[in-house]
Amino acid sequence: MQKENNKVPNRRSIIRVSKKNDIKREDDIFSFDEEKIMGLKDLEKPNAKRDRKNIELIKKQREKSKKQNEKNKKKKEKNKKSKKKIIVKKKKEKILTEEEIEKLQEKKERNRIIRKRILRASKWLGLILLIIGGIIYFLLSPFFNIDIINVSGNEKLTKDEIISLSGIQKNQNMFKISIKNTEQGIKSNAYIENVQVKRMLPKEIDIIVSERKENFMIEFGNGYVYINNQGYILEVSNEKIDKPILVGLMTKEDEIKPGNRLCEEDLERLQDVLKIMNSVEENEMNNEITRIDVTNKTNYKLVLEKDGKTIHLGDTSNLSTKIVYAKEVLVKTSEEQGEIFVNNDVETNGAIFRKKV
Numbered sequence: 001m002q003k004e005n006n007k008v009p010n011r012r013s014i015i016r017v018s019k020k021n022d023i024k025r026e027d028d029i030f031s032f033d034e035e036k037i038m039g040l041k042d043l044e045k046p047n048a049k050r051d052r053k054n055i056e057l058i059k060k061q062r063e064k065s066k067k068q069n070e071k072n073k074k075k076k077e078k079n080k081k082s083k084k085k086i087i088v089k090k091k092k093e094k095i096l097t098e099e100e101i102e103k104l105q106e107k108k109e110r111n112r113i114i115r116k117r118i119l120r121a122s123k124w125l126g127l128i129l130l131i132i133g134g135i136i137y138f139l140l141s142p143f144f145n146i147d148i149i150n151v152s153g154n155e156k157l158t159k160d161e162i163i164s165l166s167g168i169q170k171n172q173n174m175f176k177i178s179i180k181n182t183e184q185g186i187k188s189n190a191y192i193e194n195v196q197v198k199r200m201l202p203k204e205i206d207i208i209v210s211e212r213k214e215n216f217m218i219e220f221g222n223g224y225v226y227i228n229n230q231g232y233i234l235e236v237s238n239e240k241i242d243k244p245i246l247v248g249l250m251t252k253e254d255e256i257k258p259g260n261r262l263c264e265e266d267l268e269r270l271q272d273v274l275k276i277m278n279s280v281e282e283n284e285m286n287n288e289i290t291r292i293d294v295t296n297k298t299n300y301k302l303v304l305e306k307d308g309k310t311i312h313l314g315d316t317s318n319l320s321t322k323i324v325y326a327k328e329v330l331v332k333t334s335e336e337q338g339e340i341f342v343n344n345d346v347e348t349n350g351a352i353f354r355k356k357v
Contacts, residue, residue, distance in 0.1 A: 139175045146174050147203040156191045156211050165189055166207060174199050190234045190258040217245045220256060231262040231270050248295030269294040272316045279319045283327050299343055314343030325351035
C-alpha cells in the first residue's frame with residue numbers, strides 16, 4: 001500500500017483549485033488562453049456592409065438569369081416560326097415532271113448564253129469607247145486649229161463684219177465651234193437671209209452667205225428705212241437710195257427695227273406692190289417710179305416725180321393692160337405734168353389724162 005502511495009502522480013492529472021474556483025493545471029504544457037487548437041476556426045464577426053453587397057450581387061445574378069431566360073424563350077419562338085415557314089414552303093413545292101425539268105434546263109442554258117453574249121458585247125463596247133476616245137482626242141488636238149476663214153456671197157456686208165458676227169477666231173480648234181450657233185450669230189444681221197458654215201479639214205472654215213437687198217424705202221423721221229421684197233426691215237439710215245418710197249403703211253414706229261418685219265396688213269399691201277412692180281418692169285417703167293401710195297387698197301397710186309405725173313391704178317386687177325395704157329399716155333404727154341387715170345374700165349374708156357393747172 002505504501003508503495004502505491006509513494007508513486008509519483010502524473011502532472012496532467014493534478015488539478016489545483018484556486019480560491020476563485022478557477023481551474024488550473026499545474027505545470028500544464030498547453031495554455032488554452034494563449035494557443036489555438038488545430039482544426040478549429042475562429043468565428044468571424046458579423047459585417048453589415050459585406051452582407052449588403054452579397055445581397056446586391058445575388059439580386060443582379062437573378063436579374064441576369066431572368067433576362068437570359070427571356071432571350072432563350074424568344075429564340076425558341078423564332079425557331080418555331082421559321083420551322084413553320086419551312087414546312088409551309090415544303091407543302092407548297094410541287095414535284096416536277098420530266099418536261100418541267102427539261103424546260104428549267106433549257107431556261108438555264110438560255111440564261112447562260114445571254115450572259116455570255118452580254119459579256120462579249122461589253123468587251124466590244126469597251127473597245128469601241130476606247131477608239132472613240134482616241135478619235136476625239138485627235139480631233140481636239142492643235143492639228144485642227146483654224147488658219148484660214150473664207151467668206152463668199154457677201155455684197156453689202158464686208159468679210160470682217162461677217163467673221164465678227166460668226167464669233168470664229170483663228171488658232172481656234174474647228175471642232176470646238178458650234179456650226180448652229182455660228183450660223184445664228186451671222187443671221188442676227190438683218191441683211192443675211194441664209195448662211196452656211198462648212199469645216200474644210202484640216203485648217204479652213206468656209207462661210208457662204210446670201211444677202212437681202214433693199215427694194216423699197218419708208219420715210220422715218222428725218223431718215224429712211226430700207227426694206228426688202230419680203231417686208232424685212234434691213235436698216236435705218238439718213239441716206240436716201242434710188243428705190244421707190246412706200247407711203248401709207250400701217251406698221252407702228254416702235255416696231256420699226258432692223259430684223260423685224262412689217263405688220264400683216266402691210267405685208268398684204270406689199271404683195272400687191274410686187275405685182276405692180278413686175279408689170280412696170282415688163283414695160284420698162286420701173287426706173288421712173290419714185291413713190292407708191294398704198295393708203296387705199298382699191299386705188300394704188302404711182303408717183304413719177306421726174307415726169308411730174310401720178311398714175312391712179314385702182315386695185316391690182318387687169319394690171320398689165322392698165323400699165324400699157326398709162327405708158328402710152330406718158331409718151332404722148334412727155335412734156336406735160338398731170339394725172340393719169342387707169343382705175344376705170346380702160347378697155348372701154350381707155351386712159352384719161354388730167355393736165356396739171
